[in-house]
Amino acid sequence: MATGQPLFGTWDYVVLEYLLADKNMSFTPVAFSLMASFMSAITLLGVSSENYTFGIQFIVINISYGIFTPVAAYLYLPVFFRLQATSAYEYLEKRFGKVSRLAASLSYTLQMTLYMGVVLYAPALALEALTGISKVAAILSVGLVCTFYSTIGGMKAVLMTDVFQSLLMFAAVFSIIIFAVIDKGSFAEIWRIAEQGNRTELLNFDPDPTVRHSWFSLIIGGGITFLSLYAVNQTQVQRYLTVKDLKTAQKALWLNWPILTCLSLSTSFSGLAIYSKYYNCDPVKAKVINSVDQLMPLYVVDTMGDIPGLSGLFVAGIFSASLSTVSAAVNSLAAVTIEDYYKPLYKRIFNKSLSEKKIAVQSKLIALFFGFLCLAVAFLAQFLGGVLQASLTIFGVVGGPLLALFSLGMFTTTANEKGALTGLICGVSLALWMAFGSPKPPLPTLPVSTDGCVDAFNVTAPNLMRTVTGEKEYFWLYKVSYLYNGVFGLLTTYIMGYLVSFAVNKVCGHNQQNFDPNLFIPPVARRLEKMMDSPLSLKQWSDSDEDLRAKYVTNNRKF
Known part of the structure; x- marks a missing residue:
């Protein structure tokens, strides 16, 4: 992409420097930041406990x-x-209208505020198990530190610290794997114990949507969640725009994939490593810890507690994981608040634009506000269940419908604002109903034992098996895998949005020729370009449409 002024609108210096890091970042730190923005302490604690409790099927994602x-x-x-x-x-305003933009940005704000609460809650669980520090103290410490440097430093500080924090995350996971291999003698022994405990099942191809994890739910549901985060989410889009051109952003996204996969796979194996130690004495059933999400820090205490520095390395990794995610969200929420709420409201009230000085101060104040808000939400996160499923549920409920809203605008010329908003309301409502409707059936966890707990934790407990009660009394929609929340929300939003838009166009007789190709995905944009260049098509354009066409032809850039 050629350098110069953006096709739509301009930046002031504060926005360029504070929120977009001067647009001169290289793709490597951006790739690490793309991973770290969402792979937080939830990944380290949640994915390891997922593989410990349910087996390795999750790696298919x-x-x-x-x-x-x-x-x-x-x-x-x-x-x-x-x-x-x-x-x-801002795309939604240009494609549909101001109401669509406001609805989407409010949905994003809700999504990220809830997610930040879970992210701060996760390291609190770890510190409670490791050091006995209360959840309140842990949440306050990580939240205040993160809020401080995110508020002062802006996007460039966030990106650079994400790189170092990512390395600490890897160090924390690898330390667990290395000590498990030393303890058991080999990778093969860890795998043998996991296989004996039915943790190695990987070929579940059951298409039943009520099956929690199968190849279908993980690839379809996981893919939709990935797109909702890496294709249209403000946190990631803002990172893409910190590089100089589209090709560099695409390189960053491609590099993000192996980094993300490496962390996910190594964290998954760490779950099997932890199981190799506790396979005959489940710490949760033995009431040594309060939650399966505390398994990893408990393992660190048991195996590395007497080695100076290693427990601290793990704590640093957990904190770094949360810091990187919260800092990313705080900065992006500040950007959305300034651009989508504050600037339009200020201009409407005072009939003038914000000065650069005011934007500089108020961006920092808004970032500070969201930092404190996420602290408050963190105290409610304990009621959302396991941290991994809670985070993916939050992403699915809001992310799926938002992905459909953007897709309606980018993939089709039929969609209009009335249809898009109708679809969004229907999609979010259905996803919320699926995610938070009740009663829910118990999770089909794999069996665990406490036979060895007399030696391990000095407790006496009978052999315990996790069982699943009958599901016939549960409404079908409540039994659907949480990974399908986003899929159902996306399909409902897209289908309803398209049908309502089609009906509105038929009734109102809207001209579907008058679109700027820049608002559509490349294949649709190329088709519209051909229509604009066609003499027959040009006759259908009004005078005002010709102005749009002239603007497009003048500013068109090759990607």
């Missing part, structure tokens, strides 16, 4: 990341680089 990376890179990213706006939701 990494295949979906590879399948959907080119979709995000070559369909969605070009549209945002043509737009070049600080807020991704």
Whole structure:
């Protein structure tokens, strides 16, 4: 992409420097930041406990990341680089209208605020198990530190610290794997114990949507979650725009995939490593810890507690994972608030634009506000269940419908604002109903034992098996895998949005020719370009439409 002024709108210096890091970042730190923005302490604690409790089926989700990376890179990213706006939701205003932009940005704000609460809650669980520090003290410490440096430093500080924090995350996971191999003698022995405990089942191809994890739910549901995060989410779009051009952003996204997969696979194996130690004495059933999400820190205490520095390394990794995610969210929420709420409201009230000085101060104050808000939400996160499933549920409920909203605008010329908003309301409502409707059936966890607990923790407990009660009394929709929340929300939003838009167009007789190609994915944009260049098509354009066409032809850039 050629350098120069963006096709739609301009930046002031504060936005360029504070929120977009001067647009001069290289793709390597951006790739690490793309991973670290969402792979937080939830990944380290949640994925390891997932594999300990349910087996390794979850690793199939990494295949979906590879399948959907080119979709995000070559369909969605070009549209945002043509737009070049600080807020991704400015696209929705240009494609549909102001109400769509406001609805989407409010949904994003809710999504990220809830997610930040879970992210801060996760290291609190770890510290409670490791040191006995209360959850309140742990949440306050990590939240205040993160809020401070995110507020002062802006996007460039966030990106650079994400790199170092990512390395600490890897160090924490690898330390567990290395000590497990030393303890058991080999990788093969860890795998043998996991296989004996039925933790190695990987070939579940059951298409039943009520099956929690199968190849279908993990690839389809995981892929939709990935796209909702890496294709249209403000946190990631803002990172793409910190590089100089589209090709560099695509390189960053491609590099993100192996980094993300490496962390996911190593964390998954760490779950089996932990199981190799506690396979005959489950710490949760023995009431040594309060939650399966505390398994990893407990393992660190048991195996590395007497080695100076290693427990501290793990704590640093857990904290770093949370810091990177919260800092990313705080900065992006500040960008959305400034661009989508504050600037339009200020201009409407005072009939003038914000000065650069006011933007500089108020961006920092808004980032500070969201930092404190996420602290408050963190105290409610304990009621959302396991941290991994809670985070993916939050992403699915809001992310699926938002992905459909952007897709309606980018993939089809039929969609209009009335249809898009109708679809969004229906999609979010259904996803919320699926995610938080009750009663829910118990999770089909694998069996655990406490036979060895007399020696391990000096407790006496009978052999315990986790069982699943009958599910006939549960409503079918409540039994659907949590990974399908986003899929159902996306399909409902897209189908309802398209049908309502089609009906509105038929009734109102809207002219479907008058579109700027820059607002669509490359294949649709090329088709519209041909229509604009056709003499027959040009006759259908009004005078005002000709102005749009002239603007497009003058500013068109090759990607």
